[in-house]
Amino acid sequence: MLSYKEIGLVNSRDIFAKAMAGKYAIPAFNFNNLEQMQAIIQACVEMKSPVILQVSSGARKYANQTLLRYLAQGAVEYSKELGYGIPIVLHLDHGDSFELCQSCIEYGFSSVMIDGSHLPYDENVALTKKVVDYAHKHDVTVEGELGVLAGVEDEVSAEHHTYTEPKDVQDFVSKTGVDSLAISIGTSHGANKFKPEQCTRDANGVLVPPPLRFDILEACEKMIPGFPIVLHGSSSVPQDLVQIINNYGGKLVDTIGIPEEQLRKAATSAVCKINIDSDGRLAMTAGIRDIMTNKPAEFDPRKYLGPARDMLKTLYMHKVKNVLGSAFKA
């Protein structure tokens, strides 16, 4: 058993309390490898923002759980070395069993998500409470979920949204003891969040997706005032990145995300954590495709992963500063 406190990580409690009071949201960025980790830490140190490093079960399978944990431990030291020790949370994204959450906590995670959103309500309550009881013994914070997001990401997929029922949130939070709650208000996983036929077109012919259900968010806030809310699937799918990818041989079609203005608005509410993964995938892919096409003689991985890492860093600095509002809050 390794406590996250021994390696300098923090749980989400204090940073969420500050985010709630300051009307901003903490970025939750996924990572699977060294370059993503470097980009996240460089961006957040430069912007002096707290950060949540997210590991999905797919990431654990891809990169090995021990290596990921040491990378997160390294991130704490790296941020100090860069001149500013920011608060860093190591969080399990979409934990699907008690055993997985327990294993992560024993490996030094400071926060876990238990996603029982696909289960019948009472089973979701029971599973979430079991994880909370164990996690809180180790001062690890827990995120639960009510409602189901559409879209596909790693091992999580659903055809349609099931919006969160505001009438359930108070009961769920009090019965389970969770520290934060992910809700479904129209964000969705992946880079194809909406079908073109679900969208309208603006004057320039650009597809405009249906707006987030701020009415549901407000109704949830009224039921659990001051309680941290989480948004998953909150990539904006920047079309300039999609264009770079497709100009250099990519074949992305119907890529539509959540407009950044809507996420900015959500960040000023009780939303304290916003998950962004797909946009990072797009930035790295754009960086790599650019080099592969324009410098075809390169075969040193550092020569294409390095520029891709820089594009990722630029994207994350923009998110922190202009979307989440967490810059200079560390």
Ligand SMILES: [Zn+2]
């Ligand atoms: Zn998610």
